[in-house]
Amino acid sequence: xxxxxxxxxxxxxxxxxxxxxxxxxxxxxxxxxxxxxxxxxxxxxxxxxxxxxxxxxxxxxxxxxxxxxxxxxxxxxxxxxxxxxxxxxxxxxxxxxxxxxxxxxxxxxxxxxxxxxxxxxxxxxxxxxxxxxxxxxxxxxxxxxxxxxxxxxxxxxxxxxxxxxxxxxxxxxxxxxxxxxxxxxxxxxxxxxxxxxxxxxxxxxxxxxxxxxxxxx
Numbered sequence: 361x362x363x364x365x366x367x368x369x370x371x372x373x374x375x376x377x378x379x380x381x382x383x384x385x386x387x388x389x390x391x392x393x394x395x396x397x398x399x400x401x402x403x404x405x406x407x408x409x410x411x412x413x414x415x416x417x418x419x420x421x422x423x424x425x426x427x428x429x430x431x432x433x434x435x436x437x438x439x440x441x442x443x444x445x446x447x448x449x450x451x452x453x454x455x456x457x458x459x460x461x462x463x464x465x466x467x468x469x470x471x472x473x474x475x476x477x478x479x480x481x482x483x484x485x486x487x488x489x490x491x492x493x494x495x496x497x498x499x500x501x502x503x504x505x506x507x508x509x510x511x512x513x514x515x516x517x518x519x520x521x522x523x524x525x526x527x528x529x530x531x532x533x534x535x536x537x538x539x540x541x542x543x544x545x546x547x548x549x550x551x552x553x554x555x556x557x558x559x560x561x562x563x564x565x566x567x568x569x570x571x572x573x574x575x576x577x
Contacts, residue, residue, distance in 0.1 A: 416462055420513040424465050427451035446554035447515035469517035473510030476517075477501065479524040486531060515555050522552050523562065530566065534573075 416424060426437045427448045434452065438445055451468055458464040480500050484493030500506050509516040529545040532538075552559040 416465070416513060420465070423448065423451065423513055423515075424455075424460060427455055427465075428460055442557075443515070444554045444557060446551060447518055450518070451513070465513040466511055469512055469514065470510050472517040472521045473506060476521045476524055479521070479528060483524055483528055483531075486528075519552070519555055519559065522548055522555060523559075526552060 422441065426434060426441060429437055429452075431449070431452065434445060434448055438448065451465065454468045455465065458467065477497060477500065480496050481493045484496035487496075506517075506520065509520065526545065526548040529541055529548055533541040533545055549563060552563065
């Protein structure tokens with residue numbers, strides 16, 4: 361009888377300890393999900409609010425006019441515009457589905473901006489834990505520059521998405537090298553170069569950092 365009672369009490373203490381351990385983890389998960397949901401809703405609402413606030417400005421109009429051309433004519437048009445083709449090709453396909461109205465062409469950038477939010481959350485988690493993730497998410501969602509680029513028919517929102525994705529892949533490659541991480545990093549690097557020529561400065565900076573890091577080992 362005494363042995364049975366001790367076993368039962370031991371089992372109860374084990375269950376209680378497990379419940380105490382699980383509760384904070386569950387609460388932490390709910391906080392993360394709530395924070396992410398609130399930021400996404402706010403970001404989408406702000407983006408939709410400003411998508412229709414004005415007509416296309418000059419650079420946007422030029423971008424849309426090029427993207428509306430037949431695919432065979434886009435490379436020649438870009439020789440005069442001086443930009444890589446990736447965003448224009450994506451916008452060309454987007455226009456084929458959703459049309460070329462002001463809201464439609466700007467919505468593609470909003471999609472890229474919203475897709476960046478979960479990636480910046482993951483980046484924050486890896487750098488400094490949940491607090492850093494929340495701070496990074498809120499800063500990006502409330503950034504006037506990020507909001508502006510999310511509502512323009514230009515490639516800058518795509519650049520942000522690719523840059524954060526590239527960081528995550530680079531961090532994974534340095535921490536746990538693998539063929540998948542290396543292939544993903546190579547693909548994102550190529551996409552960055554095909555989005556804006558100024559990303560070559562970013563890629564060069566990363567290359568220098570990697571060389572310095574290798575020499576210090």
